[in-house]
Amino acid sequence: MTKTESKTDYLVVGAGIAGLVAAYSLSEFGKVLVITKGKLKQSNTYWAQGGIAAVTDKEDSFESHAEDTTIAGAGHCNGFAVKYLVAHAPKAINFLKSIGVEFQEDPVLEAGHSFPRVLRTSDYTGQDILNHLIKAVKKKKNITVQEDTEAIELIEYSGKCYGAFVRHEENEEITPIFAKNTILATGGCGQLYEKTTNTTGSGGDGLALAANVGLELKDIEFIQFHPTALDKPDNNRYFLLSEALRGFGARIVNERGESFLQKFDKRAELAPRDLVSRAVYFELMNGPVYLDMRHNEASNIKKHFPNIYKRVKEYGFDLGKDLVPIIPVAHYACGGIPVDLTGATKLPGLFAVGEVACTGVHGANRLASNSLLEAVVFSQAAASALGGNLESEQAELIDTTIPLDIPKIVIEPMDQVMAYSKRLGQIMWKHVGIIRTTEGLEKAKKQIISIPARDYRIQHRQLICYKIIEACQNRPESLGTHYITSELV
Numbered sequence: 001m002t003k004t005e006s007k008t009d010y011l012v013v014g015a016g017i018a019g020l021v022a023a024y025s026l027s028e029f030g031k032v033l034v035i036t037k038g039k040l041k042q043s044n045t046y047w048a049q050g051g052i053a054a055v056t057d058k059e060d061s062f063e064s065h066a067e068d069t070t071i072a073g074a075g076h077c078n079g080f081a082v083k084y085l086v087a088h089a090p091k092a093i094n095f096l097k098s099i100g101v102e103f104q105e106d107p108v109l110e111a112g113h114s115f116p117r118v119l120r121t122s123d124y125t126g127q128d129i130l131n132h133l134i135k136a137v138k139k140k141k142n143i144t145v146q147e148d149t150e151a152i153e154l155i156e157y158s159g160k161c162y163g164a165f166v167r168h169e170e171n172e173e174i175t176p177i178f179a180k181n182t183i184l185a186t187g188g189c190g191q192l193y194e195k196t197t198n199t200t201g202s203g204g205d206g207l208a209l210a211a212n213v214g215l216e217l218k219d220i221e222f223i224q225f226h227p228t229a230l231d232k233p234d235n236n237r238y239f240l241l242s243e244a245l246r247g248f249g250a251r252i253v254n255e256r257g258e259s260f261l262q263k264f265d266k267r268a269e270l271a272p273r274d275l276v277s278r279a280v281y282f283e284l285m286n287g288p289v290y291l292d293m294r295h296n297e298a299s300n301i302k303k304h305f306p307n308i309y310k311r312v313k314e315y316g317f318d319l320g321k322d323l324v325p326i327i328p329v330a331h332y333a334c335g336g337i338p339v340d341l342t343g344a345t346k347l348p349g350l351f352a353v354g355e356v357a358c359t360g361v362h363g364a365n366r367l368a369s370n371s372l373l374e375a376v377v378f379s380q381a382a383a384s385a386l387g388g389n390l391e392s393e394q395a396e397l398i399d400t401t402i403p404l405d406i407p408k409i410v411i412e413p414m415d416q417v418m419a420y421s422k423r424l425g426q427i428m429w430k431h432v433g434i435i436r437t438t439e440g441l442e443k444a445k446k447q448i449i450s451i452p453a454r455d456y457r458i459q460h461r462q463l464i465c466y467k468i469i470e471a472c473q474n475r476p477e478s479l480g481t482h483y484i485t486s487e488l489v
Contacts, residue, residue: 047240052118220333223330301319
């Protein structure tokens with residue numbers, strides 16, 4: 001079926017936890033159209049294992065959660081955003097419970113937390129949450145979901161955003177979707193790296209959309225690398241071994257079975273991710289590094305981590321019997337499109353929520369299990385701010401008063417796109433990864449520019465790679481996930 005231009009009150013770009021919470025919350029105020037360039041359940045949310053952090057115990061406190069968040073963020077966090085996040089966490093949990101999510105009774109401890117406050121449904125909390133969100137969204141008559149529909153350019157006119165041009169995969173047609181407000185919830189950019197936990201769609205699309213209408217990006221040098229990914233890639237995607245395993249007693253050891261993290265931080269396995277990732281990275285120069293759970297009974301591991309245990313077994317390892325090889329890989333973008341606490345960008349009519357946004361809550365390094373929390377809290381905040389504040393001026397007029405030029409894009413053969421994408425990932429991994437050097441960043445910039453891509457997807461990735469490199473160069477001192485040295489490693 002040929003699609004034509006359409007109009008909606010709210011256009012939500014992305015169908016992970018942030019996008020679906022925003023859509024669900026906005027549906028009481030007007031019509032919502034959710035677009036996703038793939039299928040539902042293909043977002044990173046589906047693979048989130050750890051949980052969602054929230055203060056639920058009287059022995060815990062908002063102040064403690066805020067302090068842990070700020071310490072993990074290397075003191076670079078927006079204090080107002082952090083306070084808002086932790087104070088609204090219980091409300092976020094209650095919302096998820098209201099749509100059917102059932103959390104386990106006892107919160108668990110994860111790295112960087114001073115108290116067991118991470119709520120889980122299983123060892124695939126993201127999958128459970130996403131499944132319930134999809135069911136809840138499908139029940140809302142005001143919400144329409146279009147799969148296989150990719151936003152390729154924002155409609156910006158006279159200093160406002162009026163929606164987006166989208167490409168429909170089934171017929172490669174490009175059409176405009178006009179919206180009174182547009183919410184970007186496109187997720188992260190881990191696929192810019194050769195080694196990542198992120199799904200194939202996480203190439204920084206939302207960042208490119210924003211940058212192409214002149215918006216600045218903030219803190220994008222702070223790419224978090226998760227320290228414990230199973231060293232058995234599926235293409236370039238690596239299976240994550242949850243932080244909760246270390247909270248459960250898993251140790252990180254070298255090839256001699258020796259613990260070594262204490263040399264880097266007294267918190268050892270429970271130190272923030274940036275510190276553990278660097279420690280593992282340096283130890284890997286001397287030989288393999290492993291996750292060791294052999295001191296736990298296999299039956300006990302299966303009980304608490306059934307999905308992880310099963311998946312690791314499929315790769316040929318038994319968590320209860322074997323040393324499991326690990327490496328740190330690209331995992332999460334701590335920065336993004338600068339927004340206020342309601343998700344508003346500097347472009348009127350455009351909002352951003354979830355990983356693509358930068359509220360400043362994560363600072364230079366995200367605290368474990370704050371990502372799902374951020375997505376719920378700030379998506380709800382955006383919906384509350386937008387509700388009842390619909391601008392009606394474009395309701396009947398925007399499609400006739402805005403002069404439209406349908407974007408002319410180049411689509412290269414998929415094997416060429418994959419080859420360019422692989423090359424970008426190799427450059428970013430080698431020079432803009434866990435350890436960075438001044439010389440390496442300059443090399444990366446030149447190599448990124450030299451890739452002769454014409455396909456819009458690779459051009460978007462080139463743009464964000466270049467901007468990440470620039471951000472790294474503009475921060476000559478190490479901070480959080482951004483570790484820069486004058487010596488080549």
